[in-house]
Amino acid sequence: MPETKGDLTMAVKDIAEAVAVFDRVKVVELVEAEIAAKTEIDEILNAGLIDAMDIVGKRFSSGELFVPEMLMAAKAMKAGLEVLKPHLSAGAVAAKGTVVIGTVKGDLHDIGKNLVALMMEGAGLEVVDLGVDIDAEKFVKAAVEHNAGVVALSALLTTTMPTMEIIVAAIKEAGIAVKTIVGGAPVTEAFADQIGADGFSTDAPGAVELTRKLLST
Numbered sequence: 001m002p003e004t005k006g007d008l009t010m011a012v013k014d015i016a017e018a019v020a021v022f023d024r025v026k027v028v029e030l031v032e033a034e035i036a037a038k039t040e041i042d043e044i045l046n047a048g049l050i051d052a053m054d055i056v057g058k059r060f061s062s063g064e065l066f067v068p069e070m071l072m073a074a075k076a077m078k079a080g081l082e083v084l085k086p087h088l089s090a091g092a093v094a095a096k097g098t099v100v101i102g103t104v105k106g107d108l109h110d111i112g113k114n115l116v117a118l119m120m121e122g123a124g125l126e127v128v129d130l131g132v133d134i135d136a137e138k139f140v141k142a143a144v145e146h147n148a149g150v151v152a153l154s155a156l157l158t159t160t161m162p163t164m165e166i167i168v169a170a171i172k173e174a175g176i177a178v179k180t181i182v183g184g185a186p187v188t189e190a191f192a193d194q195i196g197a198d199g200f201s202t203d204a205p206g207a208v209e210l211t212r213k214l215l216s217t
């Protein structure tokens, strides 16, 4: 491997380590340095910021970290994401359809949902972000109010996945012409099919591609 490439990869990994030790200032500094060095934005996002959350999740599972530390890591990641934001949404064009997005009732995780929203905006979609802890009634109301083409549901807890099913059913019952997509770490394609959602993706770029496809049909 050429030396420069190796150095760059090392530096991106340093971002992940800085997130994992909750060093917000260092995260911002390192992300800014990587952008200035013209490192691929995707690499900074995936190998730097997203991988860090996996490290933190594993340390939480093994009892090495607790909730307050997870929260500090999330804040450090968000600080890095803020720096990346203008680069992720570059190239926005006129709105191509409206997406209502939110994290489902009982679930407060919003980093992945925010990333999906950000990339959708970057792809020229109009995004209505309802936030976290959102029930079926609020999703249906917002979909009608904003004449949405897609409702996107995020869940990070196995305990809140069943709520996705309730929301998808409520949207169908409301008889509105809107497609539903689901995602979040524990969500699978099989689960999406099982609850009757129109689509699933493992990541934010995939969510954008899926939404575009659903809006064009």
Ligand code: B12
Pocket (backbone or CB within 6 Å): 050, 053, 054, 055, 056, 057, 058, 060, 061, 067, 068, 070, 071, 074, 106, 107, 108, 109, 110, 111, 112, 113, 115, 116, 152, 153, 154, 155, 156, 157, 158, 159, 181, 182, 183, 184, 185, 186, 200, 201, 202, 203, 204, 205, 206, 207
């Ligand atoms: C940060 C974090 C927190 C933070 C959240 C801060 C915030 N503002 O989001 C805090 C500290 C609040 C938290 C709390 C809890 N957490 Co937590 N948390 C995490 C952690 C470490 C990272 C999550 C994250 O941000 N990942 C990074 C993002 C970018 O990834 P993502 O969310 O998966 O999103 C990507 C894709 O999934 C997809 N995607 C996401 N949404 C959508 C939507 C659509 C439509 C589509 C198509 C795609 C899509 O695209 C995204 C980008 O590529 C995970 C571990 C992990 N590795 O997931 C645990 C984790 C999710 N938490 C866990 C737990 C247990 C909890 C608590 C119950 C702990 C407790 N005892 O209180 C509470 C629950 C609080 C609640 N009611 O929600 C467990 C869940 C276990 C399970 N089986 O359900 C995990 C897996 C940790 C672990 N290994 O045990 N947590």
